Amino acid sequence: MNNQITILLSHPNICNSIFNKYLVDINRKMPNFQFRHLDKSKVNGYFDLEAEKKLLRESKALVWQFPIYWYNSPASLRDWQDQIMSPIVYSADNFLKGMPVRVVFTAGAAAEHYTHEGLNRHTVEEMLVPFEMTANAAGMIWKKPLGFFGCSPDMPKAALEKAAQKYKDSLLELL
Numbered sequence: 001m002n003n004q005i006t007i008l009l010s011h012p013n014i015c016n017s018i019f020n021k022y023l024v025d026i027n028r029k030m031p032n033f034q035f036r037h038l039d040k041s042k043v044n045g046y047f048d049l050e051a052e053k054k055l056l057r058e059s060k061a062l063v064w065q066f067p068i069y070w071y072n073s074p075a076s077l078r079d080w081q082d083q084i085m086s087p088i089v090y091s092a093d094n095f096l097k098g099m100p101v102r103v104v105f106t107a108g109a110a111a112e113h114y115t116h117e118g119l120n121r122h123t124v125e126e127m128l129v130p131f132e133m134t135a136n137a138a139g140m141i142w143k144k145p146l147g148f149f150g151c152s153p154d155m156p157k158a159a160l161e162k163a164a165q166k167y168k169d170s171l172l173e174l175l
């Protein structure tokens with residue numbers, strides 16, 4: 001039964017999260033979506049490979065969701081890629097092949113900083129190249145990333161609600 005969209009959230013500090021917490025609370029209520037908080041899924045630093053494989057086999061598409069930390073994802077998604085993707089992708093049964101994957105990220109900086117002229121000197125597409133290359137190497141289908149900028153604790157409720165609608169639409173598109 002692979003009609004589920006699996007959201008893999010990498011966030012080491014979800015208790016103090018405003019933005020990702022808000023988005024996650026939405027996807028918990030949506031049918032056909034299953035949610036995994038990667039930081040809470042490790043025991044002694046390791047994921048349960050068989051449990052993760054089972055979840056992936058039930059999945060029609062994946063979402064890699066995270067706040068940008070130092071122009072990358074937090075560590076738990078990188079751990080997941082190393083520990084879970086490697087044994088699947090380099091096996092005779094790479095069932096990730098053909099599976100769509102979308103990055104959804106939140107960033108503290110404003111969108112104009114993610115330009116060649118801006119403070120960060122690079123675009124979002126450039127920043128996410130390692131994720132795109134990883135998806136490509138796994139034979140997955142890279143979907144256009146969805147980013148939210150200027151995410152801070154004092155974000156007005158109206159902005160959160162607007163973001164939530166965009167988020168919902170991008171998830172539903174994967175169904």
Ligand SMILES: Cc1cc2nc3c(=O)[nH]c(=O)nc-3n(C[C@H](O)[C@H](O)[C@H](O)COP(=O)(O)O)c2cc1C
Pocket residue numbers: 016017018019020021066067068069070071072106107108109110151152
């Ligand atoms: C350790 C750390 C590193 C961060 N690095 C970046 C960064 O490189 N670029 C950026 O735009 N925001 C950066 N931020 C801001 C976070 O992306 C922002 O706080 C987060 O997306 C807000 O989502 P949340 O409410 O779910 O935590 C960083 C925050 C922390 C705590």
